[in-house]
Amino acid sequence: MREVLARTAFQLFLERGFERTTVDDIVARAGVGRRSFFRYFPSKEDAVFPDHERCLADMTAFLAAVGDAEPVDAVCDAARLVLRMYSANPEFSVQRYRLTREVPGLRTYELSVVRRYEQTLAGYLRDRYGESGDGALRAEVIAASVVAAHNNGLRTWLRSGGEGDPEAAVDHALGLVRQVWGSAPAEGASPVAADGDVVVMVAAKGAPMWRVVQQIEAVIGQG
Amino acid sequence: MREVLARTAFQLFLERGFERTTVDDIVARAGVGRRSFFRYFPSKEDAVFPDHERCLADMTAFLAAVGDAEPVDAVCDAARLVLRMYSANPEFSVQRYRLTREVPGLRTYELSVVRRYEQTLAGYLRDRYGESGDGALRAEVIAASVVAAHNNGLRTWLRSGGEGDPEAAVDHALGLVRQVWGSAPAEGASPVAADGDVVVMVAAKGAPMWRVVQQIEAVIGQG
DNA sequence: CGACAATATGGCACTCAGTACCCTCTGTAA
DNA sequence: TTACAGAGGGTACTGAGTGCCATATTGTCG
Secondary structure, three states: OHHHHHHHHHHHHHHHOOOOOOHHHHHHHHOOOHHHHHHHOOOOHHHHOOOHHHHHHHHHHHHHHOOOOOHHHHHHHHHHHHHHHHHOOHHHHHHHHHHHHHOHHHHHHHHHHHHHHHHHHHHHHHHHHOOOOOHHHHHHHHHHHHHHHHHHHHHHHHHOOOOOOHHHHHHHHHHHHHHHOOOOOOOOOOOOOOOOOOOOOEOOOOOOHHHHHHHHHHHHOOO | OHHHHHHHHHHHHHHHOOOOOOHHHHHHHHOOOHHHHHHHOOOOHHHHOOOHHHHHHHHHHHHHHOOOOOHHHHHHHHHHHHHHHHHHOHHHHHHHHHHHHHOHHHHHHHHHHHHHHHHHHHHHHHHHHOOOOOHHHHHHHHHHHHHHHHHHHHHHHHHOOOOOOHHHHHHHHHHHHHHHOOOOOOOOOOOOOOOOOOOOEOOOOOOOHHHHHHHHHHHHOOO
């Protein structure tokens, strides 16, 4: 029933546009009562994103289950759950993308959903980094970076109409974040230095010690 | 008139809460017609953030005026414009912060405003970095990082009730971003290397050339 | 001074999202 | 059969936001 409503609503949104479709239109075509619509969807916008609640729960569960993996890697993997939700239904995702671009109300709604993902990631990182010092700051900045990178890759794929490999675009985008935040095997290079490699470390004077240590560990494979 | 409405509305929001205050309540107390309210504010939420449009325009103008400054520094400075708007009215900003935290509708609205700042910054960075390669990706990730760092510093100050120096918190937060993204005079270090300084740069093997160059330029002062 | 245009404001009626409350139907257990 | 529970339907209401038109108010020209 919930799915019937979501499907009917989406179809009408594509036909007449989001704002020119009333809830009465939806329930009329679906053959149910108006009250039932709001039982399944708290708002008209929710019918456009019927699967984000589940995905958010999946992400929370995923982060609760990852053990002592590198934190940045963990949140990158968590972000990939969202990508998979999109890539599971390419046609739907592309149509929804186009719809969302055009409707301010849907853009705003999507923002609030994205924000919840970001806060989920930030909460995990805060736990890992600790509240002391700049832990919370790092957590929030990294979470924002991961979300921005993920969305960049995702949108690249969506704009292409769902052609090609979405994982590749997102992996590449997340690679930049992992690289910058120190958990990074840079593309084209082996993740650890082999014996005899000449490793030149470059850092700004006064770079914080945790970053220096993190970089070194990443290169010599002690991370 | 616009300011009278904003002031009256905010006062009522503090007294009765946002949702329990109707537009009719506002215009009744302000002594104007209901229609006039929506002439000045497209929505009830807008009355809570009456100065963001101007600030957004200021940011756009600022970015259009900065010359060939280091891009990350430029967007950090642009973000500080927002901070200054908040710190210009500490009492109001703190009250609004508390109000916004409690009202989902206001949180969502604020998100959409923050997003516009982020897109303004990203647009500037895109121009600077160029569309080719990962320019757009870097622009979006850096913009998201700057916004996240700024908001972290800002919220730290707002949570403290407006005590202390907001600039310090935001400078510190933005310092992390500038540091990570390569335009960084790390705290406590001189921004450029002096003659005879021993500068050891540390980078992962295979790090992209633009980052290495950027780091070097930042340290030896050619950027 | 008066006519007049332009802009600002108020009033009214309407659409529509979202909510509260209550009703009906259907299936199940005793 | 009654008793009950839970899903769905109907009705009426609040309140945001819009369109349209009437009414000041202001400024300018003759």
